[in-house]
Amino acid sequence: MARVFEFIKDITDRKDLWKITVKVKDKWNATKEGKDFFQIVVVDSKGDDIFVLVPNELKQKFENEIPITVNNTYTMQNFQVTKNDDQFKPSHHEFKLRFTGGTLVEDVNVHQIADPVAKFKSFGDILNGDFREDYLYDVIGLVDEVGYQQPHYGNRKVQVNFILRDLGNNVINCTLWENYALKFFNVQNKANEGPTIVFMKYAKVKHAGLLTGNTFNIVSLAAGIESGTITNVTETPSQMMSQSSGGSQFTPYTAEQKFTHNAEVMPLSKIVQLAEDTKCVTVVDTVKIKPNKSGWYYLTCYKCPKQCFGDAPPYRCIDKHETETEIIRYKMDIEVAAGDVKATCVFWDRECAQLLGISASDLRAEMLGIGITNHLVYPVQMDEITGRTIAVKLKWQVKWKTGSVMAIHDGADFVNEIQSSFPPGDGPQGNLIKSDKTIAKSEPYGEIDPFFAHKYSDELDDE
Template sequence: MSISRPFELVRDLNDSKHLWKIAVRITDIWYVQLPPKPGHLEMILMDCKGDKIQVSVKKEEFNQWKDHLVENHTYVMHNFNVFHNDLQFKACNHAYRLQFTAGTTLREKEVADIPQFQYVFKKFAEILAGDFDADLLVDIIGVVDKMVFSETQTSLKKVIFNLKDSSGEVMTCTLWDSHALKFCNCYNNITIGEPIIVLLTHARVKEGQGKYPPTVSNSWCGSKILIDDEIPDYQKYKDSFATLTLSCDSLSQGSSQLSQYSNLSDDDRFMYKAEVKSLYEIAALTSAEEITCVTIGTTAMFIVGKQGWYYDGCLKCTKKIDAKDVPFTCKCGTYNLMPTPRYKLDIKVIHENGSGRFVFWDRQCADIIGVSAFELRNRMVAEGEDDPKAFPLMLDMLLARTMAFRVKVQPSYHQSSVMRLSESTVLIKAIADQFGTLDIHTGSTSDALNGKCHLNDMSQYESSVSITADHDPDNLQLLTPAKRMSVDLDLELPQSPIFKSTQLSSSKVAKHIKTE
């Protein structure tokens, strides 16, 4: 009788003990770096039954095992911490997840009965029908059907395109940062007339908003993008897509379509993929689902809270900083000699029988006032006022202004974020015509505002709405793709360091998306 512990199945792992013995294949491996925290390794393990579980290797154990952990190799592993799989975004649907400890041991061993890894792709039809878990990352594959948008000239790099799967269903896909650059490099060097097949792992599914269907994007860390002959069994997938009709005529018109989108007017981009709602309708929303809206209103009065009119933020990412000692390194990795003052102002906005609490952020305030928060604070200090609750008179330039707002409603945070604002009378009228008439207020203090700016008016209609094209510094979450709002599109900004990358061939006939 053997005195060794028997092998146990992945499906049976739970938090009742630490002494486990499993035989597994590493099917995926990636490195996670969230400054200033030390990086760590994430892996997906699969056993002989094909069941999978996610495992974390902290920095200390990573240094011990990094040279021994190889994707697609098989191992015998002992002893883990087992936790409930409460990650905000999960790479597999096991109820538990593992973590290496100082007591973990492993050895590489050929285990013949563990099958080779095969992708299980999420069907587009299921996603479009709402048959998905928003917290579960998925693998997808499709052929590029149409280019939609590309921006690689700025620090916020993104590309948006439509993918079509073998059933002919179409999904919108957004790639960020290094993934966007890789896609553009491939697109620019593909032979004209040839389809582009894209495989994206650990993709995040974003729930649809109103009439707009769900979309997918790469996740913060862990997503890998494989294009054309990088994909295992590429010819099989190429054959499955061969009979599909593509919107951009096998991509030969892709550059033209991209140019047409990029030339949309500012007003069209302002309204892109957003629902028109009045302040009253926004305040009345009861669903926990995030939704992007455009609305109009007039700034009426400041709402004074404990923070004052500015906060101390990072020089680069605008995240709120609570650093007591300077200099310091922000979580985004930026070294700061001193905190940078940034505007943050709560303003009551009214329209007809609705009102809302809007949070104006640094970029919009500076654009309207014409002075940075740093300079304005220095002026106040020079006059003997160093209290952030002492509001400079210059801030009144933000009041009594009728504007159009692009709003991201986030009920789970009891607030919203607006990526853009506009004082275009044409745009304001176009929005107002969709839910009622509006008397446009101009000047510093309109008579129409008198008697309508009492704080107790907020109780019935108030909603908390952030107006920003920057981060909301109080709401950045490190466990999710970082939410940096685009000026035009309400999409998440992930950074995607991956454990290993693939170089693209550039030896084909080129057609160009302009890249940095």
């Protein structure tokens, strides 16, 4: 009598003679102790999956004689069944399977098994600690902010840190490494003004945030909501975001909504009276640059956003990371005003580059080209920063009595909209000055990386 088909959910180690019909969900190669093998995750008609290891001695057989391919269906039977005790588990099944010399694989694409549906881990669960660090999860979200970037190979791995947001406005910190980071940079460069949605399969979750490793992860990205389906997924990014957040319709923030998100809109006169650190949006006139002993730029660490010190490489930050090459970033104290109220705001690399239309490294190269090496000599281009009326998103820091600028916007309609919410006399007195270098939506200018040193401003010299 032939053995009947059974379901993945019923598999235990009470026997090895299981017979299942499955579709190959994912496959990847691996190496251990110099021996190559491959691993797969298979799913059955009920949507349950299980992790399968094909050892080195069977690798050629199941790649050439009976090739196992993603999205194909098979009948598989006879395995070694053991506890799923791997450090990181792409399947949450209690057990895992290993092919043996007695494993039989046949009936290629005979069975009709639907494509597996992604089971997204909600951001709420992650933030509430409702996850296991040994489980790998599927995660999807909208890129809300991009932080530290290492886009090129050098002293360390290629890396990008960013924040993902879901439909419920929950946010988690994420890191992509090497090939996945390069894929992210490629999509970001093509995104123009559209949002970027990231879909990560088999992501590692930690209490400090969400990180992806380099063993199991499959990262799909979509630039723009109308970009179509994501690789290996039959739903559009919008549909997947809705599924991940309980069916809500996905509507991305406009640039203006994102600008004011998680910030209080108030005039500068109210900001300077705040008793605690607060994120604010306001409208100001840029009055003048306030020179200080740090000059108009500084060296930053390749590994973190902190300032580096030294007259020659290797430069070192306060965490003692060593940086072999000069990474130049803007940092300038600028006096701003609204009516009779004045304050000092720290403008960081991204915002200065947007106002000037040139990166700090390129401007310094111009200065070196004319023989000026002193960082206390402010280029004449700096004059373009003053005399502007702009909307700023800043973090008012009570300790320093300064605002750390997080984003800027010079759109006349948006500036007027923000200013119209202020009491009479609380707004800037100057007219909006437009230049050929439009700031747009606080997106990076050219090849300038978004920079998040403003989040660490207490660690930099503000004297």
